[in-house]
Amino acid sequence: MVAPLRRARLDGTPYSRRPNVEAALVDLVVLPESDVADRCKIVDTAHAEYLPSECLLHLVRASRADDSDVHFTALFRTLRRRILALLPRLVVGRLPDGRLLESHTKTVIADAVMDRFQELLLLDRDGYEDRLDYFEINFDDAVAKLRLTARKKAWKEENRSKPMTEDEAGELEAEIEEAAADAAAAQNPPMDSRIDDPGYRFRINVAIDALPEDQRRVVELLRRGFPIDSKEPGVQTIVGILKCAEKTVRNRRDKAFEVVRKVLEEEES
Numbered sequence: 001m002v003a004p005l006r007r008a009r010l011d012g013t014p015y016s017r018r019p020n021v022e023a024a025l026v027d028l029v030v031l032p033e034s035d036v037a038d039r040c041k042i043v044d045t046a047h048a049e050y051l052p053s054e055c056l057l058h059l060v061r062a063s064r065a066d067d068s069d070v071h072f073t074a075l076f077r078t079l080r081r082r083i084l085a086l087l088p089r090l091v092v093g094r095l096p097d098g099r100l101l102e103s104h105t106k107t108v109i110a111d112a113v114m115d116r117f118q119e120l121l122l123l124d125r126d127g128y129e130d131r132l133d134y135f136e137i138n139f140d141d142a143v144a145k146l147r148l149t150a151r152k153k154a155w156k157e158e159n160r161s162k163p164m165t166e167d168e169a170g171e172l173e174a175e176i177e178e179a180a181a182d183a184a185a186a187q188n189p190p191m192d193s194r195i196d197d198p199g200y201r202f203r204i205n206v207a208i209d210a211l212p213e214d215q216r217r218v219v220e221l222l223r224r225g226f227p228i229d230s231k232e233p234g235v236q237t238i239v240g241i242l243k244c245a246e247k248t249v250r251n252r253r254d255k256a257f258e259v260v261r262k263v264l265e266e267e268e269s
Helices: 019-028 033-040 053-066 069-085 104-126 130-136 139-157 166-186 198-209 213-223 238-242 246-268
Strands: 091-094 100-102
Touching: 019 053, 033 069, 053 069, 053 104, 053 130, 053 139, 069 104, 100 104, 104 130, 104 139, 130 139, 139 213, 198 213, 198 246, 213 238, 213 246, 238 246
Parallel strands: none
Antiparallel strands: 091 100
16 A cells, blocks of 8 residues: 655645555555565666655655665665756856866756755655655746756856856846746746646646657756757757757747647636
């Protein structure tokens, strides 16, 4: 029996996991720890036994009942790698002597995201931290929210009297793109309470999943914080990843936003 989530939406409806996650957990919770550990090693998302991050987090949280530090550590290492994969790359180039050049801002953001997640996890191991429940519904989106909060705080604390670098401009563009995606998809200002409703966010994600592959890929990369383009050497961009023109990327983005908006309009009509 998989324990239900405890957090509730604004209307009092309990949070619930996606059906595929719930079904996977039913099979996972009865497996020996060694089998779970083997499945954690699978990195190919297309593999039939790949563990969704939502399932992995549930297993991490459930391990508190086993009081098994070894099992917890193995699960957490995999989960940590998943979080880092959702954050912008720290390396933005090389110094003249060949050493890697890391973005200070991105490093601060990555550290803040990991610190906040680990803080929530420690609170959960001491009792039950219901703020982690949304991570079991949409792990990638929950991490994206942590990243966006950390990003805003990092920029606010920086001295903005100096000119913005190409790298920082690319990060700012990524934040704008991400905010625009949420606003366009929800067709409401970001402060609309529905944007915090996991059911509403789930419908947005379903609409995104149904997009044509080229449009969906652009949206996914935007949500992961990749800039569309950058003149800074070493910065990974959507243009570079998809190997297409900047105009093409922006056209796909605009079409995707419009499709998602219309889908949500039809559901509410």
